[in-house]
Amino acid sequence: MTAKYLSVAEYNLLPNVKEYLSKELKNCIGGKWQSAVSGETFEKKDPATNEVVAHASKSGIADVDMAVTAARRAFDNSPWKKITGAERQDILLRFADLIDKNREELCQIECLDLGRPATDPGHCMMGINFAKYYAGLATKISGETLTPMTLLPHVDQVFSYTLRQPVGVVAAVIPWNAPMPMFVSKVAPAIATGCTMVIKPASDTPLIAGRLMELLQEAGVPDGVVNLIQGPGGVAGSRLVSDPRINKITFTGSTEVGKSIAKAAMENLTRISLELGGKSPSIIFDDADMKSAPFEASLCVFMNCGQICVAGSRLFIQKKRFDEVVSAIQHRAETMKIGPGMDPENEMGPLINASQKAKVLQYMQKGIDSGARLVTGGKGIDRPGNFVKPTIFVDVDKKAAIYREEIFGPVLIATPFNDLEDLITEANDTNYGLAANIWTKDLNNAIKTAAAVNAGMITINGATLPPDPNLPFGGFKQSGIGRENGKSAIDYHTEVKTVSIVM
Ligand code: NAD
Numbered sequence: 288m289t290a291k292y293l294s295v296a297e298y299n300l301l302p303n304v305k306e307y308l309s310k311e312l313k314n315c316i317g318g319k320w321q322s323a324v325s326g327e328t329f330e331k332k333d334p335a336t337n338e339v340v341a342h343a344s345k346s347g348i349a350d351v352d353m354a355v356t357a358a359r360r361a362f363d364n365s366p367w368k369k370i371t372g373a374e375r376q377d378i379l380l381r382f383a384d385l386i387d388k389n390r391e392e393l394c395q396i397e398c399l400d401l402g403r404p405a406t407d408p409g410h411c412m413m414g415i416n417f418a419k420y421y422a423g424l425a426t427k428i429s430g431e432t433l434t435p436m437t438l439l440p441h442v443d444q445v446f447s448y449t450l451r452q453p454v455g456v457v458a459a460v461i462p463w464n465a466p467m468p469m470f471v472s473k474v475a476p477a478i479a480t481g482c483t484m485v486i487k488p489a490s491d492t493p494l495i496a497g498r499l500m501e502l503l504q505e506a507g508v509p510d511g512v513v514n515l516i517q518g519p520g521g522v523a524g525s526r527l528v529s530d531p532r533i534n535k536i537t538f539t540g541s542t543e544v545g546k547s548i549a550k551a552a553m554e555n556l557t558r559i560s561l562e563l564g565g566k567s568p569s570i571i572f573d574d575a576d577m578k579s580a581p582f583e584a585s586l587c588v589f590m591n592c593g594q595i596c597v598a599g600s601r602l603f604i605q606k607k608r609f610d611e612v613v614s615a616i617q618h619r620a621e622t623m624k625i626g627p628g629m630d631p632e633n634e635m636g637p638l639i640n641a642s643q644k645a646k647v648l649q650y651m652q653k654g655i656d657s658g659a660r661l662v663t664g665g666k667g668i669d670r671p672g673n674f675v676k677p678t679i680f681v682d683v684d685k686k687a688a689i690y691r692e693e694i695f696g697p698v699l700i701a702t703p704f705n706d707l708e709d710l711i712t713e714a715n716d717t718n719y720g721l722a723a724n725i726w727t728k729d730l731n732n733a734i735k736t737a738a739a740v741n742a743g744m745i746t747i748n749g750a751t752l753p754p755d756p757n758l759p760f761g762g763f764k765q766s767g768i769g770r771e772n773g774k775s776a777i778d779y780h781t782e783v784k785t786v787s788i789v790m
Contacts, residue, residue, distance in 0.1 A: 291673050293337045298629045305594060312343035312497045314350055314517055317357035317511025318444040323518070324349040333491055334402035335627035335672040343493035346518030347500045354485045354514040358456045358667055359532050361511030372426040375478055379422035381506035383415045386471070386499075394395045395500065398628040400492040402636035402673070403591060404574040413468035413753055414499075420756030421475035421653055435787065453481040454482070454558060455534030458527045460520070460548070461496075462540040463639050464594040464695075465491035468754060470499050472772065473537055474513055475756075477685055479778035482535070485514045487524050489520070489540075491639050493517045494620050503582075506576075508656060517568040520544065524780040531555040535780065538562070539596075541763045542693075549768070560769035562596070562761055565721030567751075568714040569599030573607045575726035581742040583613035583750040585699075587724055589623065589677045590750075592638050593647075593697035595723035596766075597744065597751045600694065609703040613681060616699065617663045620677035625668065637673040638696060644673040647696030654680050654689040654698070691717065692775040707732070712741045720763025722751055722770075743770070746779045 298772050300308075303719035311328060313320040322328070327345040361367050364443060386393060390411045398405035430449035458475035466488060477484045488496035500515045526542075528536050529551045539562040552559040571586045587599030599613070604612045626633040638644045644667060646729060649667045659759050664678030677697040683690045690700055704710040714723065725735050737745045743762040746752055749770040754760050769779065 291388070293336070293627050295333050295336060295340055295485075297338055297398060301358060301395060304392055307396065308341045308399070308494075309496060310519055312493045314344050314346055314354065315317065315500045315513075315515040316350070316354045317360070318504070319512065323347060324497035329490060329519070331400075331404045332640065333399050333672075334639050334694075336630065337641060337672060339511060340399050341494060341622055342463075342519040343497075345790070346516045346523040348522065348526045350518070350750060351485070351523050351530070352515055353378075353531050355456065355512050355527070355530050357511040357528040361381055362453070362456050362507065365509065365511065366478065367481070367483065368507050369511055373427060375481060376422045378507050379418045379425065379475055379478055383418035384501055385506055386411055386414045386418065387504065391545060395497065395629075396498050397495045398493040400466050401463065401628075401639065403628050404633060404636060405629070406631045408743050409753060410465060410467040411652075411669070416469040416473040417468065417475045417756045421479035423777070424774065425479035428697040428777055428781065429775070430783070433785075442789055444790065445759055445787050447785060447787040449450070449785040450786060451777070452784055454780050454782050455482060456532060457482045457484040457535045457537060457780065458487040458530070458533045459484055460528065460536070460538045460755060461486065461488055463491040463502055464596070466492040466495045467499065469539060470496050472754065472756070474503065476754070476776035478508065478512070480777060481661070482780050483512045485527055485533075487516045487518070487520075487527055489661060490517070490519050501604050503784075514614065526550065528552060528557075531557075532690065533557055535559070537779070545767065548698055560761075560771055561767040563721075563765060563767040563772060564719060565596050565598065565762060565766050566691065566693050566717050566719045567597055567599050567722040567724070568740065569602045569724040570710060570714065570726065570740075571604045571608065571612055572725075573605040573730060574728045575608070576728065577608065577611065578728035581612045583726070584612070584618045584724065586750040588699045589620065589635055589697045592675075594643075594695050595628065595751075596656050598695075599722070599724050600699060601690070601717075602699055603704045603714060605699050606699060606703045606705055606777065609701070612661060613679065613701050616701075620663050623677060625674055627672065635677065638675060641673055643695065644675060647675055647694060647698065650692070650694045650696065650698060651678055654683070654687065657684055657685060657689065658688040659683040659689065659700075662685050662701075685713075685716070690781040693719070707735065707739075711736070715741045718765045721766035722746070724749070724751055745768075
């Protein structure tokens with residue numbers, strides 16, 4: 288008997304989602320929705336079935352250039368410059384409300400984009416929070432008053448102050464693994480600070496970006512302030528980040544592409560922040576709460592089918608509890624409900640596309656070939672779509688690719704450790720430094736470990752927290768440059784001007 292799998296036609300899609308998918312996903316340039324100049328489009332496939340669900344404009348150089356021109360014009364010569372912080376705040380608050388009102392629809396669209404469960408409102412909540420947080424900051428951007436240290440002999444007094452002015456046109460290039468919160472977290476600080484921007488979503492996830500752009504327009508973003516470009520990274524993305532008219536680049540994606548973007552940015556000395564990949568350690572000490580720690584550690588690597596930059600993909604377990612923790616996570620891996628995000632029963636969805644599935648399967652095979660012991664998983668799931676089994680390896684050689692490289696799939700490497708010293712050396716033995724998770728009941732131990740692990744975000748006694756607008760986000764080493772979110776995003780989107788009045 289052959290199993291029956293849901294097809295896209297059988298999804299319980301809302302009527303407006305169906306209608307949205309039936310139209311070309313166009314670029315939005317200067318407030319106008321338009322196809323690529325070439326007229327070309329590319330296919331968007333549902334990750335759970337690999338059926339084509341929509342077509343998006345395949346932007347080329349001419350489209351990107353038009354978008355930058357529109358953003359430049361909106362920054363240099365339009366009423367946007369005179370808009371107050373309070374008005375920018377209102378736009379962002381209306382945007383937050385619109386995300387809230389359209390939650391169900393947005394969750395369905397993001398599920399078709401990425402494959403994550405459509406009933407999980409987490410990404411919508413993040414989007415709402417980012418919009419509200421930066422709405423609040425839009426009215427709180429200010430400089431300082433300062434007293435210079437020296438006075439020239441003929442001068443009585445100098446009064447100095449700093450102005451924080453919008454940096455100008457921002458280019459945002461974003462990945463596919465969290466397309467809704469990523470879009471909002473890039474757009475919100477740019478609007479809050481009075482910048483204009485061009486945003487390019489990943490070509491694997493063009494759906495949600497188009498709908499969020501429509502909501503931004505409904506929220507009252509003036510034409511040209513936010514411009515959306517759909518299309519391939521190698522053409523549209525690289526043209527965008529090389530344009531000397533761009534004042535600031537914010538990039539989230541792989542370390543490899545991040546490095547190439549950094550080189551392009553340096554050519555024009557464009558300001559840049561980079562949020563890149565990771566190979567983060569999860570650390571379970573002997574005294575951890577064993578009722579929760581293994582489950583939470585499993586979430587850190589199996590959530591979003593492992594497609595999370597902060598994935599705790601290297602799990603270090605103190606020796607005495609090693610077997611117990613591994614078997615608890617094995618049980619979880621073998622009992623998780625896996626299937627399309629449109630079915631509310633499922634806990635884990637598919638990988639984004641067929642080539643990501645092939646890449647993850649290749650890593651699993653490399654792990655087996657390297658002599659590592661496969662505890663569970665290690666293969667794909669024989670059904671339509673890009674599903675793979677949650678996988679655990681132990682006895683892994685420290686030089687093996689699965690130990691060192693970011694896999695971006697549900698693959699966990701578990702390694703025992705003796706003591707803190709031994710652990711820190713191993714946890715830090717990586718080119719990355721994005722996140723870490725620590726489970727222990729000993730407060731001193733937690734504080735010492737958090738201080739010693741080289742990572743930008745550390746969670747103690749819990750699975751990694753989702754990106755929070757008020758918490759700085761970014762990594763050490765090859766996990767990026769700078770910290771996004773929080774108030775530092777305001778610094779990144781503004782230039783400081785020092786003004787001195789000589790009296
Ligand atoms: P990617 O680097 O392949 O693509 C990211 C974006 O860059 C896409 O929009 C893509 O079209 C564009 N792009 C590709 N080549 C380009 C080029 N030459 N010039 C300009 N733009 C180009 O990454 P991905 O596969 O979409 O996402 C997964 C990666 O993102 C993982 O490495 C993950 O760790 C990382 N990530 C990091 C964070 C973080 O905050 N640190 C968050 C999410 C994802």
